[in-house]
Amino acid sequence: MDRFSLTSPRVYVPLGLVVILFIIPLMVRDPIFLHLMILIFFYAYLTLSWNIVGGFAGQVSLGHTAFTGIGAYTSTLLFIQLGLTPWIGMFAGAFLAALMAVIIGYPCFKLRGAYFALSTIGFLEAFRIVVENSNEVFGIPIKGAQGMEVPLRGDSLLYFQFLDKEPYYYIILIMMFIALYVTYRISKSKFGYYLLAIKNDLEAAESLGVNIAQSKLKAAAISGFLTGIGGTFYAQLILFIDPANIIGAYLAFEIVFIAVIGGRGTLLGPILGSFLLIPVSELTRVYLGGTYFGVHLIVFGTILIVVMLFLPRGINDSVLKVYHWVIEKLERKGSHALEGVASR
Amino acid sequence: MEMLLQAFINGILMGSVYGLTALGLTLIFGVMKVINFAHGSCLMVGMFASYWLVTLTGIDPYLGLIVVVPFCFVFGYLIQDSLISPVFKREKGVREPFGVLLLTSGLWLVLDNLALLLFGANFRSIQTPYSALSYQIGDILINGPRLYAFIGTMAGAYLFHLFLKKTVMGQAIRATGQDRDVAGLMGVNVYRIYSVAFGIGIAITGLVGGLLTPFYYVHPTVGYVFDIKAFVIVVLGGLGSIPGALLGGIIIGLIESVVAQFLTATWTAAITYVIFLAVLFLKPEGILGLKGEW
């Protein structure tokens, strides 16, 4: 059977899944459900971006929301002050986030292991506190801890704002696939091999010609860029940004948890982790939340503990095993069917 | 001028509390090279234990320490034994063991939010006959419970120091911390030591918690603030260094209360982070510290 033919389960199953993801909004109209899907894709996107630094290169950053913050604030301020559409502001924000990633990375990457993680938290917290306490920066109001509203434009493709959920759904879904593609290409490239080598053994990597600093900083820049775009998406989705959320430690930790539970350093891990955790977390929040804010975090934390104890590499390997088993079953059924036809 | 002196005194009093919290953390760091992100949450558990003990039995909070501290020891011991050890064992050869860091992060989330769920988000405090008591030296007022906390932390630190130096268990802990493989070869049950050390680290936070309840508010997220400060202090004072933890604590306490005279509280916090980062980058061993191996 030709590997790339549409009748091969190896092709039609993943293709089918992708198609389903794209046609869901046409079949299910419930905005709450769509919002949930949007969140799943959004967290997956953020985690895929994080994964380049935290998974491939093995540098566990606990302060990645500094970049969502820069992205969100930059595009929003450009929108408010200059009327610049967030579609363009998004890239400005992403470039600034990439720049900040390199600036922060330069001293931080010299630290190893847990010291590195702590330093990323230090930067994040310092950044957030500064923003929280600044009512304006260079004369431009940013309203500190209060947060800023994104000016309403109603339903406007030009200004990246929509009244319905569907456009947001498709945008973030495409973003997620782009992030997946980027990480896929990296994993197959010299850069990806170098990151993996750095993660496995720094000294050996260097003796083989790997420029450690350059590789780490490159990873940080790419990751920061993508994460910054995520920040703008969030701003346009919620139409309100404030330091506690967009530069929040909780969100930064949630990304890491999703990556770890999904499978740090794997391609699909971030997506799998998000598909597992976000529905659980949202459902907990919706049905048990209410006065008990933070219940979903108990669930998050417990799942993380369980995973660390029993499935430290995350669910990626187990899920793939099941997936391959299903594929093989389908292949066998397929070939039986063909035999049946051929023998007539 | 008096304001400054008052702030200075308060800074030292509070700083000693931070220092003792950091001491528990640095012990765990130093012996097991483990980052316990749930340290602040354990402090919160200690505070709630003290709170409920006092509220339900009317016992004096300082007397209550007799129950709270052992309770926290057991709590810590069990956490290490059942949750952390398995992950730790698995990561024995790994160069950068993040498993424990992540596990304790999960624990932090669970403990804090479980407390929120069970106890609600109200700020509580306990009232004792001496809550408002103040001693007066010249124009300086020294709040009673804060002073007792200071005395308590200093006493606790000293007792702990004696324990490490003079008892067999203390020496075993130090040996394991310095070279776990050799200690193991010498008949030390390394994992039991870890559990004991962790238990002691948490027991110390229990002590801090019990000393805090007479004058500090009790709330499920109270741990977070202390947690961050403890990490800053441990880095400042040096990984594994006990005098470093106390000294670092007092420095942070001083910065907080003296700088707060001139800047808002949140800018003070930002300064704390800046110092934290400066130490991390310029002198990762800390002011007094041994070189941490990461």
Next chain:
Amino acid sequence: MALLEIKSLNKNFGGLRAVIDFDLSIQKGEIVGLIGPNGAGKSTVFNLITGVYPPDSGHILFNGDPIVNHKPYETCLKGIGRAFQVVKPFPDMTVLENTMVGAFSRVEGAGKAKAKAIEVLDFVKLTPKRNFMAKTLTIADKKRLELARALATDPSLLLLDEVMAGLNPKETEDTIALIREIRERGITLFIIEHVMRVIMSLSDRIAIIHHGSKIAEGVPKEVAQDERVIKAYLGEAYVFTRN
């Protein structure tokens, strides 16, 4: 012009003088051995050459090019490869992927790197274990992998740090043969060894380092009979016969 020229190299660690006024010249095509008691400074010399840390004073010229302030990745790209004393495979990568990392220093593109890696692995006879995870290998194979990775960077000078340690006699023989084949490929070798038989039979010249200083240098036969060497290293009146 010598391939590697070391002049008056000095390195102190705190109060410890690890390398003192070390001179050595290595010609293209040679196999030069470096021996000395434990702690004499041998690995330090390697670290200074590859750039793990800079010397306090002295020169190192590679092909006439001063390399003293280079970082390890730069010396690798210039053509100096290294196999470590304590093997450092990339544990969570396959043997092939490990070698590809080395290959990437010379070629672009995963396809070309893979082809190059396959060729190198074939040369060191690790082909059957190509898709094994590096962490599952035996010590002997890990040492092979270490060699393969370094070879994949197309070095002109290869530094081998105790590659025989921990090998049984058969593995040692195989490795000796492999080293000879490496030399035949045109690669110059600078070898640290403790196994006397090996270094004496492989080396064209040997330098002896003791407490950081070079105390003797010459062809194996000379060195084996040098009084200073015998006293410092080989022990009392240890008479050595060449294989």
